[in-house]
Each structure stands twice: as C-alpha cells, then as structure tokens.
Amino acid sequence: MDNQREKILFAARKLIQYFGVKKTSIADIAGEAGMSQSNLYYYFKNKEAIYTEVIYRESVRLQKKISKKVEQENDVSAKLTSYLRSRFNHFNELQNKYELLFKEYYSHADGIKKVRDSFYQFESETVGKILSEIPNLQIVLQSAMQTLIMGYELRLFMGEDKEELLLEIEKEIGIMIEILSLRAE
Numbered sequence: 001m002d003n004q005r006e007k008i009l010f011a012a013r014k015l016i017q018y019f020g021v022k023k024t025s026i027a028d029i030a031g032e033a034g035m036s037q038s039n040l041y042y043y044f045k046n047k048e049a050i051y052t053e054v055i056y057r058e059s060v061r062l063q064k065k066i067s068k069k070v071e072q073e074n075d076v077s078a079k080l081t082s083y084l085r086s087r088f089n090h091f092n093e094l095q096n097k098y099e100l101l102f103k104e105y106y107s108h109a110d111g112i113k114k115v116r117d118s119f120y121q122f123e124s125e126t127v128g129k130i131l132s133e134i135p136n137l138q139i140v141l142q143s144a145m146q147t148l149i150m151g152y153e154l155r156l157f158m159g160e161d162k163e164e165l166l167l168e169i170e171k172e173i174g175i176m177i178e179i180l181s182l183r184a185e
Contacts, residue, residue: 005043007033009057012050021051056115062090063122070130079130080173084149085166091153092162123149134177141176148172 011032015024026047030040044050069086073079127145134141152165 002043004033004035004039007035008040008043008050009053013054016051016054021047052115056118058094059115059119062087063119065090066126070126076130076133077173077177079133080127080145080177081170083126083130084152084169084173087149088152088156088162088166088169091156095157120146144176145173 008029012024012029015028015032019028024047026037026040029047029050030037033040044053066083066086069082070079073082123146124142128142131141131145148169152169155165156162
C-alpha cells in the first residue's frame with residue numbers, strides 16, 4: 001500500500017481518537033501527516049472517505065480476528081461463543097480507543113453503509129457456516145443470532161457492562177442450541 005496513504009490514515013486515526021470526526025479537519029489531518037491539503041486530496045476525496053477507510057480497516061481486522069478464533073474451536077457452541085466474544089471484545093477495544101468516533105458513529109452512517117453491509121455479509125456467512133454444523137433450522141437460528149448480536153451491540157454502545165452482556169449472550173446461545181437439539185431428536 002502507498003506510504004503516503006498510510007501516513008494519512010495513521011494521522012487521521014490519531015486525531016479522530018483524540019478529537020472525534022467532527023472536530024478533525026482535513027487541514028488537521030494533512031498537517032499531522034506532514035503534507036499539504038492539496039496533496040492529501042490526491043489520496044482521498046474528502047474527510048468522509050478517510051473516515052470510511054479507517055472504519056473499513058477496523059472491520060477487516062475484526063473479520064480476521066473472528067475467523068482465527070472460530071477456526072480454533074471444535075463444536076458449534078464453542079464456535080458461536082468464540083465468535084461473539086471476539087466480536088464484543090474487539091468492539092469494546094475500539095470503543096475505548098476511539099470513544100469520540102463511536103459517539104459520532106451513526107452521524108456518519110451514510111459514509112460507512114458499504115462497510116457495515118460488507119461486515120454483515122461476513123457475519124452472515126460466518127455464523128451460517130458455524131450453524132451449518134447443526135442439522136435443520138439453520139436459517140432460523142442464523143437470523144436469531146444476527147438479531148441477538150445487533151441488539152447486544154447496541155446495548156454495548158449505550159454503555160452497558162461488556163462482561164454482563166457476554167454472559168447473557170452465552171446463556172442465550174446455550175438455550176438456542178438446547179432447543180435445536182431437542183427439535184432435531
């Protein structure tokens with residue numbers, strides 16, 4: 001990847017982490033990256049494009065982390081638990097690192113819609129692959145899991161305790177697996 005582009009993204013992450021997206025200007029990012037604004041525009045169309053790239057890279061990092069953790073597990077329940085723990089731990093880490101970014105997250109929803117759609121596609125495929133190990137009812141459980149995840153994600157963003165949420169999720173996974181097992185018999 002282009003070194004100048006990397007400098008811009010590094011500078012943007014640093015400034016967004018401290019000041020948020022709204023208070024970080026193109027001039028600030030260019031200055032932090034050691035270049036002129038016109039040079040920065042050669043690499044990125046606008047601040048929204050920079051912000052979107054920062055979010056995209058975090059999404060890719062999360063996908064790799066989740067895939068690695070899930071592949072290490074042997075049974076469906078452990079894979080789902082590992083998936084959710086990895087996802088929530090990563091979001092918690094990001095929220096702590098980029099507190100202002102998360103507060104402004106939904107105000108930039110249009111700019112990151114493709115990134116979120118791509119992540120949800122990854123999520124659907126990953127959860128679907130895990131659940132394919134359970135005969136029958138995969139689609140119902142897959143939909144329930146995604147709804148569960150999105151609901152807990154919102155609660156995490158609203159400031160609820162991560163560990164309590166993870167315990168609730170693990171209970172719900174256990175209940176879903178139990179129901180499916182009874183249904184399969």
